[in-house]
Amino acid sequence: MTSNTDFEIFLATLPGLEPVLWAEVKSKGFRRPKEVPGGVVITGGWPEVWRANLWVRGAGRVLARVDAFHVLHLAQLEGRARRVPWASVLRPDVPFRVEASCAKSRIYHSGAAAERIAAAIAETLGAPPAEGAAPGEAVTVRARIEHDLCTISVDTSGELLHKRGYKEAVNRAPMRETMASLFLRQCGYEGAEPVLDPMCGSGTFVIEAAEIAARLNPGRARSFAFEKLASFDAAAWQQMRAVKSQRVPAARFYGSDRDAGAVAMSRANAARAGVSDCTEFRQNTISDLLPPAGPPGLVIANPPYGARIGERKALAPLYRALGQVLMGRFGGWRVGIITSEPGLAAATGLPFLPATAPVPHGGLRVSLFRTAPLA
Missing domain, CATH: 3.40.50.150 (Vaccinia Virus protein VP39)
Known part of the structure; x- marks a missing residue:
């Protein structure tokens, strides 16, 4: 996964709202949006990741899909995770955490799966784990193992995207x-x-x-997790953000x-x-x-x-x-x-x-x- 490679980008929403998010994503000019359970998938590079976080109102978070592979047991998962091109995505000086979920797979213990992937990242990249990191400092890697297929993604949003950056005061049971x-x-x-x-x-x-x-762009007043990734280009991001x-x-x-x-x-x-x-x-x-x-x-x-x-x-x-x-x-x-x-x-x-x-x-x-x- 290099800066010039297109990859899958997943925009998450609540189950039941996928068709509405798809219509928004399509209206904003993203290429070939596809409605899937829990959100919308588009294809693009890091500029599309930044743009999705900045522009799209209905997405709860934006995940960059880094790799996918079949795994049958934990040792295989750790060995395969070592071959993920972490250095093209994560920085060795930024803390990370791994969150995993397992469904209908021979690997069924999500905590153990997360530990194996974290060990692979720490040993191949040298990045520190998130324990002890201040809120908002760490990057989250997400692994979903379903039907023995492990999909590795990086959360590029950080705080959920309904946090636009302006609402300090909320009432009880607010609508996101x-x-x-x-x-x-x-x-x-x-x-x-x-x-x-x-x-x-x-x-x-x-x-x-x-x-x-x-x-007004919904993400205009906040920061994002992608600013802590190895792929981040501060000058290109400022240029994108400056367009009024x-x-x-x-x-x-x-x-x-x-x-x-x-x-x-x-x-x-x-x-x-x-x-x-x-x-x-x-x-x-x-x-x-x-x-x-x-x-x-x-x-x-x-x-x-x-x-x-x-x-x-x-x-x-x-x-x-x-x-x-x-x-x-x-x-x-x-x-x-x-x-x-x-x-x-x-x-x-x-x-x-x-x-x-x-x-x-x-x-x-x-x-x-x-x-x-x-x-």
Whole structure:
């Protein structure tokens, strides 16, 4: 694996959101994206790795696939791992850790597999193990052994990519930015219409929508693990990062919440993200909700779901009130509601299209319930 060699690059997402991520990756000009369980695979070199981390909103992490080989026992795994071209990827002065998973293979002990690969790296490259390294200092090597095929990858992202670098304040059970961006895409949002979140929490949907409209790269304000790899070219990366595609959004983006703390949190997060000029946040109850002046757009919300049956019953009036307000006042607007409970979605009385595939979120499985423009 040299700097001139193309290799597989895996962009991870939550199960159920692979087709949405594929559409985003394709729209951003990456070559031959292929939808696979858990994400999307593209082919390219290190510049494509950097670009995927910088540009793609819906991916949780980006893995560079370094090698793949069949193995039947641990000694064979260690011997084969010694032949991986580690020096073309890892630096001998950067700490590393190995994480392994095993499924349907003769090697079944993931901890032992990780130890053997770590020993091979330490002996062939001389890089120090991550024990004792400060947070964010180490690079992670991932090994997946499935049906006796070992795939070795390097995590090029580091911290998960929903950590955009601007959100210091979050509320309880926040929607991750990566997931929010894919739900916006599933609702047909492309950046040209207003978006309103009537239960905005820490402002995730509103800020993501504003960033998409402003063409701000999601990774613009953070660092990545690939900056610690042997393949990293600082000058080329700075040149890539310096390209500005920013524009002034044609629409505005609105958030409201009954909690004053959530509104203050959202405003602070929007300011750090650089989208204060096109976002508005106000304290509001659902019954006070009115459409902003101008053309219709998208209302999207992630209301509370309730973990227990009693809580779900108690939430039904909230969903009912939201549906009544939207049906009565938001003609021409589309609606997207994320919930784990089809019964709560039905309580809104909104004319939903078929629900999307459920995806894991906060220990539950949630679906997006969407409408066409309301009459």
